[in-house]
Amino acid sequence: MRVLTKDQVExxxxxxxxxxxxxxxxxxxxxxxxxxxxxxxxxxxxxxSTNRNNAHLAFCFLDEIAHNEIILDAVEDLIGPNILLxxxxxxxxxxxxxxxxxxHQDATYMGFSSxxxxxxxxxxxxxxxxxxxxxxxxxxHLGPILKHEDTFGEDNILTRGQQIxxxxxxxxxxxxxxxxxxxxxxxxxxxxxxPNQSDSRRIGIALQSYMSPHTRQTIxxxxxxxxxxxxxxxxxxxxxxxxxxxxxxxxxQREEANQNLxxxxxxxxxKVRSY
Numbered sequence: 414m415r416v417l418t419k420d421q422v423e424x425x426x427x428x429x430x431x432x433x434x435x436x437x438x439x440x441x442x443x444x445x446x447x448x449x450x451x452x453x454x455x456x457x458x459x460x461x462s463t464n465r466n467n468a469h470l471a472f473c474f475l476d477e478i479a480h481n482e483i484i485l486d487a488v489e490d491l492i493g494p495n496i497l498l499x500x501x502x503x504x505x506x507x508x509x510x511x512x513x514x515x516x517h518q519d520a521t522y523m524g525f526s527s528x529x530x531x532x533x534x535x536x537x538x539x540x541x542x543x544x545x546x547x548x549x550x551x552x553x554h555l556g557p558i559l560k561h562e563d564t565f566g567e568d569n570i571l572t573r574g575q576q577i578x579x580x581x582x583x584x585x586x587x588x589x590x591x592x593x594x595x596x597x598x599x600x601x602x603x604x605x606x607x608p609n610q611s612d613s614r615r616i617g618i619a620l621q622s623y624m625s626p627h628t629r630q631t632i633x634x635x636x637x638x639x640x641x642x643x644x645x646x647x648x649x650x651x652x653x654x655x656x657x658x659x660x661x662x663x664x665x666q667r668e669e670a671n672q673n674l675x676x677x678x679x680x681x682x683x684k685v686r687s688y
Contacts, residue, residue, distance in 0.1 A: 416486040425491060429554035429602030430588065436483045436535060437593035446537040446592070446616055448474040449503075456659055463688040465503035466674055470638075470667040472658050475501065479620055480654075484533055485641050487597060488623045491531050495626050495642030497649055499530075500674060502619045504570065506545050506609035511568045513545065513608050515576035518553075519621070520600035521561050522575060524632035524677045528600045530624035536590035537616040544615040545607045547596065551584035554601035565684060568608075572678045572686060577603060633677040636670050
């Protein structure tokens with residue numbers, strides 16, 4: 414079923430993003446937040462600040478988000494009916510945290526053969542200016558991939574602290590979301606986020622990314638989860654959905670996927686951090 418309006422589709426192609434899109438009610442989003450925070454208590458090593466990639470492969474409630482029909486309908490509106498998911502990232506900023514995300518373009522370091530992929534970012538708590546919401550540079554996806562410099566900044570959430578330097582910020586748009594809403598952004602759009610200055614955690618999950626089957630990994634192994642339709646190209650190394658939280662097979666699969674992701678994200682770097 415079509416989810417995105419004509420204006421939202423036009424916004425994605427013209428501006429590089431569209432938002433807000435209602436996925437969950439605030440009550441549903443709060444229940445998901447509670448599930449996450451309970452999982453953090455039960456499995457602290459599996460969800461600590463250095464281990465927040467691909468948690469959907471080990472936790473059923475995150476897998477259900479990745480298969481949510483509204484999210485998939487919206488993604489289908491942009492890339493078609495056959496959809497693979499390459500990974501996910503939990504973006505959590507604690508209250509009064511100095512953590513931030515520098516200006517960057519996803520397409521720079523994800524290793525895909527084309528830009529035919531899209532990233533939903535779903536808010537489980539308020540994501541606003543005070544809490545450090547995402548910021549997009551309007552229309553920047555229409556330009557080239559810009560030079561990124563690795564900073565390895567201590568408070569930078571990105572793996573290499575990769576950053577576009579000397580960027581003019583006149584066209585910055587703050588992507589404010591209430592709990593349960595999502596944004597969709599293009600792999601070339603320049604985006605960032607500021608520290609959380611609020612008294613509450615800011616929690617979001619990026620499904621990074623949904624792609625059509627003809628888009629493949631060029632650096633590492635082509636791991637993917639079929640979330641809708643089929644793998645028409647037959648080139649993906651298919652991942653399996655978790656049956657229960659933290660089952661041995663799922664944990665091993667996630668660890669393998671994370672090792673592969675690390676080899677992609679740190680490709681060409683002389684330094685590697687613990688995530």
